[in-house]
Amino acid sequence: MAQLTVYGPTISTYVRTVRMILEETNTSYNLENINIFSARPSEYLAINPFGKVPTLKVDDQVLYETNAIVEYLDAVVADHAFMPKGPMEQAQMRQIMAIVDSYLYGPSISGITIQRLIVPSQGGQPDEGVIQSAVPKCKTALEAIESISQCDPFLLGNTITLADFYLMPVVLYLSKTPEMTAVTAQTPKLKTWWEAINQRPSFQKVIA
Ligand SMILES: N[C@@H](CCC(=O)N[C@@H](CS)C(=O)NCC(=O)O)C(=O)O
Incomplete structure (x- = not known):
């Protein structure tokens, strides 16, 4: 197996998403x-010109x-275990990941x-003011994910997928704020999903 290095701080939601796959599969x-609260060093910008984390x-x-x-790791360390089998579920998984990227991460x-x-x-x-304008955007994104998801017990059915790994770290931060109640008021399935999934050992390890 190749030598894998994840660049990024442990507090980053996206770093946590990547690390969960490695922890789930006991991959070393x-x-x-990488300090994301200061300017990125030139050595880091040389491998990631956008300065974002993570980089693998x-x-x-x-x-x-x-x-x-995550799609690379799912293929090489998980033998596609975190990819749904059917084409519709695969598309829905990518749809949820795109909603997290485009509409949930920013306001949350x-x-x-x-x-x-x-x-x-x-x-x-x-x-x-910033918080009040973010709440309806988060609500819209979570309700969109709710309408795509089964939450039985995982977002897309009975196996955990990359979509769960994307959403969990963002919901964790929201759950530490008083706004959690408002943004999840219309998402009962996601509330049940969150209660069932948040003690998962790989998640507890990466958020420790
Ligand atoms: N499109 C990137 C987004 C990653 C991202 O936004 N990471 C955040 C941390 S969770 C970050 O790098 N923040 C520092 C910054 O924006 O300067 C990806 O999918 O990896």
């Missing part, structure tokens, strides 16, 4: 911290963009989580 890997190194080859990384993390958890931890006051 190195974790290299596979021996000397570099992959970035979480959707590319940059909007609610940064304001509610990070700003006060640094002695500041949350910007209630």
